[in-house]
Amino acid sequence: MTNSDIAAVFEQLADILEYKGDNAFRIRAYRGAARTISGLVESLVSIRNDPQRSLRNLDGIGADLASKIETLLDTGRLPLLDELTAEVPAVVWEMLRVPGLGPRKVKLLVETLAIDSLDALELACQEGRVAALKGFGEKTQQSILDNLPFARNPIHSRLLWLEADGILQELLVWIRSCPEARRVEGAGSWRRGCETVGDLDVVVESQRPAAVMEHLVAWQGTAAVLLQGDTKTSVRGPRNVQIDLRVVAEESFGAALQYFTGSQEHNVRLRTRARELGLSINEYGVYRLEPAAEAVPRSARGASLGGQTEEEVYRAVGLPWIPPELREGRDELVLAGQGLIPPLVKLDDIRGDLHMHTSATDGENTLVEMVRAALERGLKYIAITDHSQRVSMARGLDASRLLRQWEDIDTLNQSLCADGPAGIVVLKGIEVDMLEKGGLDLPDEVLRQADWVVASLHYGQQQPRDRITARILEAIANPWVRVIGHPTGRLINRRPPYDVDIEAVIAAAAGNGTCLEINANPSRLDLNEHHAAAAGKAGVRMVISTDAHDTSGLDLLRCGVLQARRAGLSAANIANTLPLAELLACKRG
């Protein structure tokens, strides 16, 4: 079993235990273990087999879960899961996708009304049998009917970060146009730069919350109002995304922004740290913990020790401000406490883009158009890396077409030089395919004439782990290959990564001085943050590239930079922050 299989088992156990009404902290323990495991780069097998290490040293994994992991590794099954799965009818998982229905209510519906399908649930609502249940009522019954379509619609995946960003930017412009709104910021997983975003969070400072919330309701993108209170309003926006707006006073803005940025796990850890210091953090500020704090209403508590800015909140617990991209509840609080949060790479640090296509293959713009667009964006160098011949669908280049393109690039560079020193250098590159049977799609004799070679795997993605890994290791060892393109091949929400031993890839890249790509395309973001972090620790340089197929694709660099920041990487970890001469001196020598 792979790490993700085992993480899935623990998630499933947590879901089942939640439905059964088990201890909430036990459930949290299973979810915490699943999170830890899905963030691992090394396989659980290798950790278990390493005499220097122990599964029990993993965050949130104790004696019991370690033994369950061993059982899963040995047998591929877990008796507890088989046992519990049999106790929960399948309809439960469908019903839990109805917004507003949680495990408690679903359990009551299943057990008292014998609901066994969404159709049966709909009928029970129409016949008024749901409203008659204890704890339910007319409004709950109607809300179930209204929300049933969301449970039935299988297209329920989270938005890509860039899609969420498009909606949020429009929304922020609208909210900022409200005269009653002062500071306005996006929060949540969008602000943390997550690969995908489930819903949009906006925090606003205002003296008149009601006016701001009415302004949101009046937005042209608002499709329905889900709930509206004194300080919080939720609406359904474009593409059915839920938008949560929270309005607070000036002295609480930082605390609210911190709270709504999350992640949940980061906040749990931050608040736990606060409690150890005799403090309590909520979305209004930081307070001293009184002996009977629970009984004291917020307004009657002592003065806030901070909350106007995020910096104040972190400072109150003895920490420097932590960049949102690192707030995932991993080791960021410990690092921050030791002053070891690295300066994260910024978009401005990136000097060049080293993976893009032109109309010579499957790009939409010509060489000259791509170069002009890169120049407009202030890039100092770019590599033109069209597909090689194996990618016939894209009219991949054979050696002779490639050499002709490189002649064009030579000519272009000469004319760019004549324009003066503020120009751009165009590198002669290729995205060469790693062939199914091994080897590369162009001979070394051609590759050695290139300035920049990206090697990528597009075919034979179903091959077994050792075959895929061997193909990539061979490319890494090739003296002319500078970087491995989208090293795992995944497409977010569409296609899983191919089965590759990423630990071996990282080790080989480190040994050969070959870079690994952080492909900035919002559907790829490949390497992912965990792999990129591990590569950075291993001393591998990464290249953040757009893989642009048209001029607007060059704007995607910022998505790759966000991914690198989430991996905790600095400019020093990223090869294309270097001046060109140093970049080209990187591999050989």
Place this chain on the structure above:
DNA sequence: GCCGTTTTCGGCCCGACTGTTTTCAGTCG
């Protein structure tokens, strides 16, 4: 089920909103 420079037992972050409730449970983030 995990965890421990006060602890191997007794804790485990915190609050808004809704609906169905005479004081709170469930859901959500």
